[in-house]
Amino acid sequence: MGYSFTKEGIDKVLKELSRDYLLYAPTRTVGGGAFSDTDSIKYGEIATVEEIVFDEKSEYSFKEILLPLSETLFFFTEEHVKEADGPKKRAIIFLRSCDLHAVKRLDEIYLRNGFEDYYYKRMRDNVRFVLMGCKSSFENCFCVDMGTNRIDSYDASIDKKGGDYVMDNRCEEWEELLAGSSQTQEEVSPSYVxxxxVRVSIPEGLSIDVAKAKMWDDYDGRCIACGRCNFVCPTCTCFTMQDVFYTDNGKVGERRRVMASCMVDGYTDVAGGGSYRKKNGQRMRFRVLHKVYDFKERFGYHMCTGCGRCDDACPEYISFSDCINKLEGALREGSGNE
Structure with missing residues (x-):
């Protein structure tokens, strides 16, 4: 059911929802940008609709809400182990179509990948999603070519319409609240790009032969292995485990799951002094092919959602979309057909 709201009406909805939910959306941090006198758009808690940034792309994704940068899994002593408490309140996340498609990828990895990740599931089961409409694309986006520019699996959608807001509701639990706070009832469809x-073309019949191409060597010098592309990406899920000890004997402490990056030094180090993918070009190859080859081979669709954040964040101006568009030539080279 669709509804139209004044600013006061939508704020009333948010106030009521905040009794049971934490509300997360793209927000502006004034002066928090990478350069002097620039702002940063990232996810944070909100209380009013004016805090939501509708007309700019967030530099970071929603991912840190479902997968915290550092998450304590359990505490331990010499004799006891205690599981860390789960979320005390449910959450509502306002996000765009490409990011809601990313949730599907995270679910695939953590819930349908041979086992269910307990800690992810207990968080995921307590989250609802409000789709933010996109009237036009942002810099470096290529969601249309990735097929992620529209989606129907949302609990509600929201769009700005002049000075008002329109919502399409699919959550029965919210129906009475939205109906009572709206100014009119109308047909609503979320806007989409x-x-x-930016356009990309992933070659039909992409195979592992592309890994033999020389294009990956170019990134040995260009990439500085900072990992920024991983941390802003909504579908990168690499993590490591850390045990934090409270006592000198190492028998009291906690275990944490900490976000990691396949692009940084040390990620592939193993016992005995071995290390895989020492060169930055090898790491770039792994990351790119995971997004547009490996994941699809396993699950039937691409991991990349075309949000373009990796291009936005790279300090060396490496374009992921350009890299994708080089794959056809790289495939011919790798398969010996060039």
């Missing part, structure tokens, strides 16, 4: 300036 139909074209982007």
């Amino acid at each position: 139909t074209e982007t300036k």
Whole structure:
């Protein structure tokens, strides 16, 4: 059911929802940008609709809400182990179509990958999603070519319409609240992008032969292995485990799951002094092919959602979309057909 709201009406909805939910959305941090006198758009808690940034892309994704940068799994002593408490309140996340598609990828990895990750599931079961409509694409987006520019699996959608807001509701639990706070009832469809300036073309029949191409060597010098592309990506899920000890004997402490990056030094180090993918180009190859080859081979669709954040974040101006567009030539080279 669709509804139209004034600013006061939608704020009333948010106030009521905040009794049971933590509300997360893209917000502006004034002066928090990478350069002097620039702002940063990242996810944070909100109380009013004015805090939500509708007309700019967030530099970071929603991912840190479902997968915290550092998450305590359990505490231990010499004799006891105590599981860390789960979320005390449910959460509502406002996000765009590409990011809601990313949730599907995270679910695939953590819930349908041979086992269910207990800690992810207890968080995921307590989250609802409000789709933010996109009237036009942002810089470096290529969601249309990745097929992630529209989605129907949301609990509600929200769009700005002049000075008002319109919502399409699919959550029965919220129906009475939305109906009572709206100014009119109407048909609502979330806005979505139909074209982007950046275009990508993933070769049909992409095979592992592309890994033999020389294009990956170019990134040995260009990539500085900072890992920024991983941390802003909504579908990168690498993590490591850390035991934090409270006592000198190492028998009291906690175990944490900490976000990691396949692009940084040390990620592939193993016992005995071995290390895989020492060169930055090898790491770039692994990351790119995981996004547009390996994941699809296993689950039937691409891991990348075309949000373009990796291009936005790279300090060396390496373009992931350009890399994708080089794959056809790399495939011919790797398979010996060039």
